[in-house]
Amino acid sequence: MRKLAIYRNKEYSGTLIEESRDRYIFRYDDSYFIDSNKPAISLTLPKSQQEHHSKVLFPFFFNMLSEGVNRQLQSRLLKIDEEDHFGLLAATAQYDTIGAITVKTIESL
Numbered sequence: 001m002r003k004l005a006i007y008r009n010k011e012y013s014g015t016l017i018e019e020s021r022d023r024y025i026f027r028y029d030d031s032y033f034i035d036s037n038k039p040a041i042s043l044t045l046p047k048s049q050q051e052h053h054s055k056v057l058f059p060f061f062f063n064m065l066s067e068g069v070n071r072q073l074q075s076r077l078l079k080i081d082e083e084d085h086f087g088l089l090a091a092t093a094q095y096d097t098i099g100a101i102t103v104k105t106i107e108s109l
Contacts (some may be wrong), residue, residue, distance in 0.1 A: 003106035004090055008041050010057065017062060018086040026052045026061075041101060057085045064093050064101065 014028040035065040040047045042060040075082040
């Protein structure tokens with residue numbers, strides 16, 4: 001199991017969990033979910049429910065990844081399988097992303 005802390009504009013908003021290659025969970029943080037002034041991180045991950053489940057990496061997060069030659073280059077340089085979308089997200093979306101969302105790895109205990 002791998003986990004990522006999800007930040008919106010540097011504010012912790014929830015956790016993305018990969019339980020297996022075909023089971024993903026995104027869960028809004030309690031305080032973020034309760035605060036009606038804080039928007040959903042994505043239209044596809046609305047705050048109408050606190051926990052979202054998917055058999056694939058959520059499209060919102062998948063679309064943060066590079067494509068084509070850039071993905072191949074990142075995979076080679078970072079020594080991450082090109083099909084390991086979660087691993088690539090963890091390695092490439094920590095600092096400078098196009099949108100307001102960044103991620104940080106959560107070490108499993």
